[in-house]
Amino acid sequence: MITPVQAARTVRHAAVIARADLGVVYSWRTWLFGWLIRLLCQMVFYSLVGVLVGDPEYTVHIVLGAAVMTCVAETMLATASTCWDRHQGTMGLLTASPVEPGVFYFGRSLQWPASATATTSIALLAVPPFFGIAWEWHQVPVLVGIVVLTCLSTYCMTMLVASFALVLSEARNIISAISTTCVIAISGAMVPVEFWPVPVQWIAQALPVTHGLAAVRAVEAGAPASAVLASVGLMLLAAACWLSLALVSFRQVFARARTGNGALD
């Protein structure tokens, strides 16, 4: 059984790989003038749909939804990077090592929630004022805090998806795209959660981002701190459940690979 200190150490060293990978994918220029601009354009596009509908309440709904959903799109990239070890030839070494696979993979793709925290924070703070949402200065740290936790919580969910993608690595991008679409559709970003049938609403409640988005909406509406904290608490609870499942799933994936044809390496 891995101790918290060992887990933290594993995450820290795996995050070095994550940071190096991010440095290859983006320079600060391509991140700022490519990736960030692309996400902001996407957000503006969805927000303009709200303007087109002509309902100010819906405009607020979709502006905030589109901002928070940028974190889903970005953290879901962990599904792909989880599979990179299979192409680097390090998979066999990992399976033969004493590493706790889920803990390693949690650190292995941390570049995405880190980047998502930056993009989502900028999207949430910079774009809404153009659509009539004015943030108070005291709301800014609260919103950034919610974004940090939402990105990490969504990342916990992504870890479970990534554990499946590790087995079906050829389909990793399809798995990522379908998961992203489903999460954005039902988590209350575009339409209220209540729009969906009850069983789908229950699934939505299991998604961390649903509660993260609810917390952001609560801040925007000037709701009491208890309402914000309740949403954050539910989000963290959901994240803990997803992460636990992911840790078990990664361990199972590694264990099952031993019985098969060694297909993970």
Add this chain to the structure above:
Amino acid sequence: MSALEITGLRRVYQRKRGDPLEALRGIDLVVPEGEVHGLLGPNGAGKTTLCKIVSTVLLPTSGTVRVLGHDVVTDTAGVKSSLGIVFGGDKGAYDRLTARQNLTFWASVYGITGTRRRRRVGELLERVGLAERAEEVVGGFSRGMKQRLHLARGLVSDPGVLILDEPTVGMDPVAARDFRALVGELRGGGTTILMTTHDMAEAAALSDRVSLIDQGRLVMTETPETVGDLVSAYERVDARGVPERVREQLAVLPGVVSVTGTGGGLTRVETEAPEATLAVQRALVDAEVRDVSLSRPTLEEVYLHLVGGRGMGVDP
């Protein structure tokens, strides 16, 4: 205690189409501590499957494997902490990290921390000759440099048993020679090494004993010299200027396995018994062929005799 004890090891791969493939068919092998053991065999013989089972990447279908007393099925953690692995080829390192970062990561995975980790990483980089390139990203390394890094990674946990799976595959001769020199240095350190290779010269130069494996079965386990002695019956007689008529006579002598021309007017006669060798020599002398020499088979020739004409071909 033996470093490696393999008893009745079988491994069957289930296939989506066709019959199951039995990669290992009852392997028995004991490797004492400190031995460098060469595992020779053609592609598909089962060498890599054996390495994967020993290194806990695969489960055996039946049989037992113990690494320094740890069972690969029931004590996986014990095996993992006792074992280092080095695969051949370009892959197996994080190309975007520096050599030092790669080793630091793997040291951390094996629970080596703080000052001990820094010292161990520094020592290994020095040992494999990469100290001056330690801060460069591995993606820019040559294959030989990468393989030296792989060796350092395999040693990072100071394992009792080191598995080298085709460690010099694809290397240029100079890099391969340097790598063998590094492995040679390990022999003195007491590390048990199981090394798979196609290269007979490599196996002969580095191994205390070699095992020949073919179609999932262990053909034999002996010292490189003994393997040569065992097939000393397969002597060969080389002669120059042998007339075609005499070649035909030699070919039908009892105990003559083959008569081949090897270019430059050289005729090679392979025999399977000392009496046959004498008969060949007598026939050559009678035919007034003066340029005659006897030689022992190389390990490669032994190998080809033992696994038959399939040689290095891939099993169907």
